[in-house]
Amino acid sequence: QKEVEQNSGPLSVPEGAIASLNCTYSDRGSQSFFWYRQYSGKSPELIMFIYSNGDKEDGRFTAQLNKASQYVSLLIRDSQPSDSATYLCAVNAHHQAGTALIFGKGTTLSVSS
């Protein structure tokens, strides 16, 4: 079982809709959770980070963390075609020094106009 699991998608939503991306992780000791956006052939771009249970909002993006359920999600409101990309969930690797990021395989989001 991979340490960080994501549905690979593709997740297809119409322009203006809410896109919901989900991620589960296996290491209960993980402390930091990140969402990166990656366009094909490009580098991961940080979207959000969250450390505490609950919701964190930044513009059209909301990250949600539930450590008891080992679950983290990303909501994208008013989705735009430019949001079409692969979204990578990343968790710090608690069993090592704690600084390495363990990535999920990513969810591909497609926003149609």
Add this chain to the structure above:
Amino acid sequence: AAGVIQSPRHLIKEKRETATLKCYPIPRHDTVYWYQQGPGQDPQFLISFYEKMQSDKGSIPDRFSAQQFSDYHSELNMSSLELGDSALYFCASSLGGGTTDTQYFGPGTRLTVL
């Protein structure tokens, strides 16, 4: 704002050759991370350095070595290259070297081994 700089951006090598990838972190960042991303795969952590000392080690082959220099730039040296080493290599940097630090990624080096 200044970002992470990687060079070269593209590199083509033959099997059994060597390659050196360079990474210049965001100014004032003291921690550098290296990741490898194969086609259709997620990034895999290789190694990291904090204040010029190795801080963490992942799935880095013995054929690879890396170091961080006094100006905080880092180099990843890859020897006896294999076809399977063809991938995107990303460098990321952060400030502090801690478990909650945010890592910012560079544009990557695309290595092709023929």
